[in-house]
Amino acid sequence: MKISGNIQKNYPAVFMLIAVVTALAACKKGFLDRDPQGRYTSDTYPYPQGSSPFDQYVFAAYGALRSYNVSATPFIAAVSIRSDDADKGSTPGDGGADAQDMDNFPVSPSNGMANGLWTGYFDLINKCNIVMDQVANNEEITASDEIKRQSLAEARFIRAYGYFMLVRLFGRVPLIDTVTGTSANIPQSAPGVIYPFIEKDLQYAAANLPLSWDARFVGRATQGAANGLLAKVYLTEKKWGMAMDAADLVIQSGQYDLSTPYDRIFGEDGENTRESVFEIQATADATTPTDYGIQYASVQGVRGTGSWDLGWGWNTPSTRLLYAYEDGDPREARTVLFTSTPGHPGLTIYGEVTPLGLPNPRYNNKVYTNPAMRNEVGNRGGYWMNVRVLRYADVLLMYAEAANEAGNTAAALEKLEMVRARARGDDANILPEITTTDQHQLRQIIRHERRVELAMEHERFFDLVRWGVAADTLHAAGKNNFSGSRDNLLPVPQAQIDLSKGELTQNPETRTS
Template sequence: MNLFNKTYKRNSAVFLMVAFVSLLGACSSDFLDRVPQGSYTSGNFPYPNGGGPYDQYINSAYGSLREWNISVFPFMAAVSVRSDDADKGSTPADGPSVLQMDNFTILPSNDLANGLWVGHYNVINNCNIVLNQISTDENKEVASAVKLQAEAEARFLRGYAYFMMVRLFGRVPIIDKVSSGGSANNIQQSEPAAIYALIESDLQFAAANLPFSWDAKFIGRATRGAANGLLAKVYLTQKKWAPAMNTAEIVINSNQYDLSTPYDKIFSESGENSRESVFEIQATANPTNPTIYGVQYANVQGVRGTGSWDLGWGFNVPSTNLEAAYEANDPRKERTILYSGGTSVYGEQVPSGLPNPRYNHKVYSNPSIRAAIGNRFGWWMNVRVLRFADVVLMYAEAANELGKTTEALEKLEMVRARARNGNNGILPQVTTTDQMELRTAIRQERRVELGMEHDRFFDLVRWGIAASTLQAAGKNFNNNRDNLLPIPQTQIDISKGVLTQNPGY
């Protein structure tokens, strides 16, 4: 099911770009009057000041990030439900494909695995279209700097897509040229080392050629900080500790980001694209168009109830395992877990007796914005892909692995201090200088700081503790199979055997 795949064509009157808009602030007439930023009109055609001649192609690449297969149902299942942070949720009979993810009974026929494969190759192909347009453009009036910046955007997005693919599937085909329908079915799989080399190359190029920031009308487009932040995570995943620390430090020292946004504000509409944000998938809505420029990420996880409390499908609910992971009185727990019978971040009394006892509080939308738009399902909420706290903790982890204890403790304390929010009676400062103890503390901090986001499963795999952790949480995890998803049988069949299955499936 592909709800958002659109072809954007330029004509002599209007070209409508993907929304790079954010919902900055609570409900107001200004908010309701917002239109998708980057819209082309007769006054700024062929592209807005500060844009470029390749925007119509770049637009499609950004737009594909909002699609069902990239940041909605398959994504939620693969990155969160498979971890010990979350359970399937919804109702027992609902979502059998998600249940396979939750219980690690995933079959090669799983439609969510196939959706992830198809969706990410669609992103990759859209990026390759941008690169092809640049390389074949003979217009000498287009400045080389404009071409470099457009290439950098495309390569950032392609690097992100391949990073997801190698962590999800392991061996995947490398496609660096435009293909019909984004097909990867007639190309043999490459080993992860080759895929990581391409990812590093793409993100290094992006980091060298993207701007530090964009004009407000282009908010949400990839920046130098986003490229370096993602590159740091790529290095960290490969245990390249020194490059990971050094690259994270570039982001930290850029003065583009900080931890000044209170934790309880980060995930609200007013917290979108804040100083905490390194990269977000952008979404927006208004009463006329409540979904067309949005993403269904919050909808599929929203509170499953009735009447005004019918806010979504109720999937991806916080587990009792995550609930027990927080230190006493850690305020991040309340902002992460919304309880049936509890109170929302906006002071609403949540009904008791809902289908699930807990829901993801980080995707909970502002009720005043819901009322103003006339829609309950939160399609306007951005998806946080990379936060500054994540970068700071990556630095801490890499520094500790390199024996740089002082630096690791300093960065760990930055994150805990923000969470503490002036209450010195909670979250005491970590002071251990033992490398193993500090490693455990940093891993614990990543879990509670980034709870119900998109890193826990991948963190467990790269730390080599997925089997012990997930089995202890009651999951049917097989270490010889379940670090990766199966190569979709549909894709193997289409390839006539060119693609081969992952071990254990």
């Protein structure tokens, strides 16, 4: 039953926040059956059993994951368009210098997207610090130690994700573990300080989060999410044994598998399956088509007119990416949407024929929305699409990479084959099993597998940097302005340096204009 609107109005605004964010982050969303947002139900008032009285603050942190700067255009530009897997797309002048520089380098300290990333992730981190402050100091909330640890664990997982993004994007960043609302006037800490801080947050989260949540709380962080992200942190630091151990905790948990077919993972009905380790949750309906969603799919949607006006058309798969796929690899078709040319109709995964004359020959097929959902919501923007942050296949490939670097080629081959076998399906004529035990050869094969399995999924640029091959790879892709000593990291936004009155300093070799 629904709690009446009048009852809602009699409670403080803070409980209204619980209603909104609980519906956002806690309710499992059916494909065509969604609860209207912002209403209490008998299951969610004032907060559900197994949840926490601190949820009003925890859900604010989850909500910040959906923000434009954290999960839409600046994010897509930094993690994908900067790589060799994608081009900016859209029309040549769309996005101006900010977008073009993300694609072709160098990125200026005045770049608005870089500033958006900085402010977006520090806002996310501050919301996590608010949770910790409330758990420690709010004497009006009564909760068991277990519930307090669970709330802290969720906040520390999200904070770790925020800092992991920041350190990979900018290198030296302020380390803030108290409520401030700003990063100004706090000096930067070196990555050698930031990474141990991230590790501790994730270790705490892994120790205090549940293996899984009730279906009402789908999308909340789990032990698997914490250990999976920790594996990626260790992999970035080249701590091979620790990366294997963290990834193995996810594998041995029994919570995840590759039973979801590859062509289903990225559709609306593929959200939160056993492939999913962590997704940022989004939803929409006819009443609220954007408020509780994410602009992620809209930025990348087909850029056309009329019923084909599905988005901005950014982040289009590159020609280089097409050449990366082995013959017959079915993952290419689920990653790349080819548009129609004379005599060659381009079909969507739902059988629609794309029109002639679209601005780009290809679009990201992993964000293509179901036309039935567009009709139900009455909106073509795709704000209901979740963002896949960590998939089980990624965990297996991280294990394989770490195992190979540690000299355990047998374990590496086993995990690699699991990923290729799912992609291969019943077709024994494609994607043959890899058998080489030569470490160098296997290293290149695993790197290739990461590229095609995770194409257009936020990993490629960071992978190139941590492998030390960004400059050679991007130059080969025609991005000749790229300089590793300058462009592996984004510049510290000049706007933030100005606000800090010089407390923040610029990254070396970054242009000042």
